Amino acid sequence: MHGAGNDFIVVNGIDQDLSKITQDQWRALSNRQFGVGADQILLIEKPTRSDADFRYRIFNADGGEVEQCGNGSRCFVRYVHEQGLSKKNPLQVEVAHTVISLRALENGDVEVNMGAPIFEPALVPFNPEGIASKQEFHETLYALPIGKNPGAHDDWIAVLSMGNPHAVQIVLDVDSAPVRIEGPSIEIHPAFPKRVNAGYVQILNRHEIKLRVFERGAGETLACGTGACAAVVSGIRRALLDSPVKVHTHGGDLQISWRGIVDGITQPVIMTGPAATVFEGEIELN
Numbered sequence: 001m002h003g004a005g006n007d008f009i010v011v012n013g014i015d016q017d018l019s020k021i022t023q024d025q026w027r028a029l030s031n032r033q034f035g036v037g038a039d040q041i042l043l044i045e046k047p048t049r050s051d052a053d054f055r056y057r058i059f060n061a062d063g064g065e066v067e068q069c070g071n072g073s074r075c076f077v078r079y080v081h082e083q084g085l086s087k088k089n090p091l092q093v094e095v096a097h098t099v100i101s102l103r104a105l106e107n108g109d110v111e112v113n114m115g116a117p118i119f120e121p122a123l124v125p126f127n128p129e130g131i132a133s134k135q136e137f138h139e140t141l142y143a144l145p146i147g148k149n150p151g152a153h154d155d156w157i158a159v160l161s162m163g164n165p166h167a168v169q170i171v172l173d174v175d176s177a178p179v180r181i182e183g184p185s186i187e188i189h190p191a192f193p194k195r196v197n198a199g200y201v202q203i204l205n206r207h208e209i210k211l212r213v214f215e216r217g218a219g220e221t222l223a224c225g226t227g228a229c230a231a232v233v234s235g236i237r238r239a240l241l242d243s244p245v246k247v248h249t250h251g252g253d254l255q256i257s258w259r260g261i262v263d264g265i266t267q268p269v270i271m272t273g274p275a276a277t278v279f280e281g282e283i284e285l286n
């Protein structure tokens, strides 16, 4: 399946026990030459909490399990409905740190309540010690020492979590930004103990951006749902964007809405976008 070109292997862990699959086997399945090929693998399981219909586990192409996947969540609800695992709409789905709500829309898109962004560095996690920072409106920006970023609007990076960690920077031209050269250095920067997804944003107007993301554990993908959420939230906090925002990615467009912080409560991010099934099959894992 794919959500705006971010592609997934979606596996049914309800009717079969896949809990014994190793990190190496997930990585092998994700390999585009020797396996099936995917940016991430989405594992559907029975929920462990009473307020969820299913549990949703995510493995990056490098085999590592992660906390959240935006584009994958839209494919999740499509798969559940297509496979007849549930007719419920919306679905409540348990991910690492919370429950998210997924709704299949009449027009074929899927709307996801991605939960509230997390800004506390320790919860991202991010260690700002020894890193220069400055305040820009409601956003704290960090001068992450990763060498000069040519063509940068500025070298300052915002850090936040959508359940998974994101480092978001604004550039003048996203197509010429050093995503594949600099992205790997950001991904493994020691200030991010669990590594990080590196987002590059070009502001087109107050309701429209272009985005590229060098994803943790997968490299540059054609789209990143949580990256789109993080980019819009940071742009609104920097007073550069107004909700809703259309996010243009190489794989397609996503619509992101966020009402900010209301009465001291950080509001959830709402993401709307496509989800497509490409093919289905069976594979014997050795």
Ligand SMILES: N[C@H](CCC[C@H](N)C(=O)O)C(=O)O
Pocket (backbone or CB within 6 Å): 006, 039, 040, 058, 060, 066, 067, 068, 069, 070, 071, 072, 164, 165, 197, 215, 216, 217, 218, 221, 223, 224, 225, 226, 227
């Ligand atoms: N690479 C991400 C997981 C997948 C996120 C992305 N595919 C999305 O649509 O949100 C991470 O390690 O946090």
